[in-house]
Amino acid sequence: xxxxxxxPSNKVTEKGKYVELRCDPISGHTALYWYRQSLGQGPEFLxxxxxxxxxxxxxxxxxxxxxxxxEGSVSTLKIQRTERxxxxxxxxxxxxxxxxxxxxxxxxxxxTVT
Amino acid sequence: QKEVEQNSGPLSVPEGAIASLNCTYSDRGSQSFFxxxxxxxxxxxxxxxxxxxxxxxxxxxxxxxNKASQYVSLLIRDSQPSDSATYLCAVPGTGGSExxxxxxxxxxxxxx
Numbered sequence: 113x114x115x116x117x118x119x120p121s122n123k124v125t126e127k128g129k130y131v132e133l134r135c136d137p138i139s140g141h142t143a144l145y146w147y148r149q150s151l152g153q154g155p156e157f158l159x160x161x162x163x164x165x166x167x168x169x170x171x172x173x174x175x176x177x178x179x180x181x182x183e184g185s186v187s188t189l190k191i192q193r194t195e196r197x198x199x200x201x202x203x204x205x206x207x208x209x210x211x212x213x214x215x216x217x218x219x220x221x222x223x224t225v226t
Numbered sequence: 227q228k229e230v231e232q233n234s235g236p237l238s239v240p241e242g243a244i245a246s247l248n249c250t251y252s253d254r255g256s257q258s259f260f261x262x263x264x265x266x267x268x269x270x271x272x273x274x275x276x277x278x279x280x281x282x283x284x285x286x287x288x289x290x291x292n293k294a295s296q297y298v299s300l301l302i303r304d305s306q307p308s309d310s311a312t313y314l315c316a317v318p319g320t321g322g323s324e325x326x327x328x329x330x331x332x333x334x335x336x337x338x
Contacts, residue, residue, distance in 0.1 A: 154328030
């Protein structure tokens with residue numbers, strides 16, 4: 113079946129602008145995760161959804177970052193007033209409810225803030 | 227805050243050799259451990275999970291866990307050039323969250 117998809121694959125934006133990154137998980141996966149990965153680093157957790165609700169948003173760096181999953185499927189990560197330090201690969205993953213750590217990652221969105 | 231430490235490498239081995247990748251973790255209470263492989267420019271994919279002390283084998287891959295030493299390793303037998311990638315060690319986060327805490331990864335190069 114289809115894997116996790118993310119759009120756009122690349123996003124270049126100017127400092128101070130607003131961006132939205134979209135993730136479409138594997139069908140039937142109730143859990144959805146957002147991570148951020150910088151060059152030479154492992155993925156860093158941002159937020160986790162179980163169904164429609166954010167079960168853990170402890171990784172969001174500040175209030176410029178927000179994510180939603182209104183219907184329990186597609187999720188959108190929203191970043192306001194982007195800064196150059198937000199530049200990174202944003203990865204989305206999904207998993208089955210009873211296998212939370214077997215996470216399937218999407219191809220990512222490369223965000224560049226100029 | 228859980229921490230996962232890996233030697234960033236690069237680790238270079240000849241084709242056919244055994245590649246040994248190591249990971250230490252800070253939380254003695256960790257119960258499960260995962261190895262993800264990430265090819266250059268691609269996203270991570272799960273290749274091994276291990277939950278109890280000892281060895282777990284899957285094809286050419288063997289995961290080894292020593293909870294007393296807070297140490298988990300991944301052995302790749304008969305290494306192939308296609309194994310060249312970054313290998314990420316991960317443990318579950320604290321507080322019952324389903325998030326994963328990843329190490330920085332070890333870059334492996336298998337030379338033909």
